[in-house]
Amino acid sequence: MxxxxxxxxxxxxxxxxxxxxxxxxxxxxxxxxxxxxxxxxxxxxxxxxxxxISEMGSNMIMIHPGNMQRGGVRQSSDDMQTLKVADYEALRDRTAYLSAVSPVVSSSGQLVVGNNNWPSSIYGVTPEYLDIRKLSVEDGEMFTEADIKSAAKVCVVGKTVVDNLFPNGENPIGKVVRFGKIPFTIIGVLKSKGTNSMGMDQDDVVIAPYTTVMKRILAVDYLGQIYASALSEELTPEATEEITDLLRSNHRLTGDEEDNFSIRSQQELSExxxxxxxxxxxxxxxxxxxxxxxxxxxxxxxxxxxxxxxxxxxxxxxxxxxxxxxxxxxxxxxxxxxxxxxxxxxxxxxxxxxxxxxxxxxxxxxxxxxxxxxxxxxxxxxxxxxxxxxxxxxxxxxxxxxxxxx
Known part of the structure; x- marks a missing residue:
């Protein structure tokens, strides 16, 4: 059949x-x-x-104070103050595998313009932070090295901040916004990036010179984090090793001592x-x-x-x-x-x-x-x-x- x-x-x-x-x-x-x-x-x-991760910078490296490998053990305040401006300067000037480096200090508080206010965070950084985080200024301009040296009270804001502080559509450039008691002049607005995969609004941000945030808001002499960008995603392991060696040398750590800092890369996060x-x-x-x-x-x-x-x-x-x-x-x-x-x-x-x-x-x-x-x-x-x-x-x-x- x-x-x-x-x-x-x-x-x-x-x-x-x-x-x-x-x-x-x-x-x-x-x-x-x-x-x-x-x-x-x-x-x-x-x-x-x-x-x-690509939008945030696939070759981004984050350096934190203290040692995250200690698990749930609470670390002292001294452990969380191990990153200094000298560390940032050493990474900026003495590394071969990094294309950009920026210190990061941050504080949360209320932003006030006239009768409008909005809770947000201010980040003290350098202009290289934009390259590391794949950010760009859509309107106005970014602050300069001269602003950093003089600890100028200027800032660049995200779209969410603009929408909530200027609901009537006014141009925010040149306007003064108070963060706590400190007045900042808005000199630029960041291009919108929306929310990330973890639901965080990437436009709800204010960035200012790190010296301004350290001296005028936090009154500290240490950094919260250091962000860096490797020359390429493939060179991230070499860049991480270079950062470790340089920071251990800067912090005078011997072979037997644990690192008093921790390094995380986007590659690790992605994996x-x-x-x-x-x-x-x-x-x-x-x-x-x-x-x-x-x-x-x-x-x-x-x-x-x-x-x-x-x-x-x-x-x-x-x-x-x-x-x-x-x-x-x-x-x-x-x-x-x-x-x-x-x-x-x-x-x-x-x-x-x-x-x-x-x-x-x-x-x-x-x-x-x-x-x-x-x-x-x-x-x-x-x-x-x-x-x-x-x-x-x-x-x-x-x-x-x-x-x-x-």
Whole structure:
């Protein structure tokens, strides 16, 4: 018996039991749709993390005072005052793998302009901070080295600050804003960057000369952090090693002493977040594959019922010359048709569900062609695997016993 005759017989058999066939497909449809949707959410999350880190500067390096490796042990105030201006100057002047370096000191407080006020943070930095953080001035200008030397009371503000302090659309350039009791003249407005992957508003910021923040607001002689930028993302490990050696020398630390500073790079952050994202994707995909397995068991169950119901038909076919291989292929084709059809519908449902997740939940998603191919291949294998045993049972029936079956 040729393949096309077997295909017509299989389609006719499935058509006689439409509802049962559809319900059997449901498990495959749900499984395939879940696999595609989960993988799309996982890939979208990874792509979003990469994009956010790229926007922040993929080669950015952050140096913090104190040693973060001490875990939950509370560190003294002296431990958190280990970074000095001399460290920043050494990194600026004596490193080969850094393209930009900026000290960072910060304070939180209330910004006031006339009757409007807004809680925000002010960051004391140098102009290189813009290059490190991939920021740019959209209106006005950035403060200069001369402003840093004179600890000038000037600042550059983000869009969120402008929107809340100047709700009527006034031009903020040249206006005076008070931070606590200190008046600052706004000389520039930063280009908007929106929120990052952790939901933080990157436009709710005020930046000023670090000397101004240190002397006039905080009255300290140490730095909160130092931000640096490696020459390239690939040279980040070499830059980190160079920073460690220079700071240990500056702080007069011997070989046995622990670092009194800690270094974190965007590369480390990216790897950590991708690892977390991968773990969640694997977990969700495993759950989705369990659904696919349940769908496969549904196919096996339906095929067993079909073999039992059609025992006499199988006996008659074999008595007039049908071979065991013909019976085997007939039932195997039925199982494959169910799984492949369910797989096709599952792909469509999965793509639709992914679109709904993006539109309704606002989550980043990215459907990979490999996930569709993999899902389709798995559902085909599922049909063959779970349809094989019932098909073998049908092909091994004794024709005489089958005809007598009631």
């Amino acid at each position: 040729n393949f096309f005759n077997l295909l017509k017989i299989a389609l006719r058999a499935l058509n006689r039991n439409k509802l049962r066939s559809v319900l059997t497909m449901l498990g495959i449809i749900i499984g395939i749709a879940a696999v595609i949707c989960m993988l799309a959410i996982g890939q979208g999350s990874k792509d979003s993390i990469k994009a956010q 950590m977040m991708n690892s977390t994202s991968d773990m969640m994707t694997v977990l969700l995909t495993c759950i989705a594959f369990i659904s696919l397995l349940v769908g496969g068991i549904g196919i096996m169950n339906m095929m067993y019922v079909s073999v039992t119901e059609r025992t006499r038909e199988i006996g008659l076919r074999m008595s007039i010359g049908a071979r065991g291989i013909d019976i085997l292929l007939q039932f195997l084709i039925e199982a494959i048709i169910i799984s492949v059809t369910g797989g096709l519908i599952g792909v469509i449902v999965g793509c639709g569900a992914t679109w709904l997740v993006t539109v309704l939940a606002g989550w980043p998603t990215s459907i990979l062609a490999t996930s569709i191919i993999l899902s389709f291949a798995v559902c085909t294998v599922t049909g063959i695997f779970f349809g094989w045993v019932p098909a073998m049972k049908a092909s091994n029936l004794d024709p005489i016993e089958a005809i007598r079956y009631e």
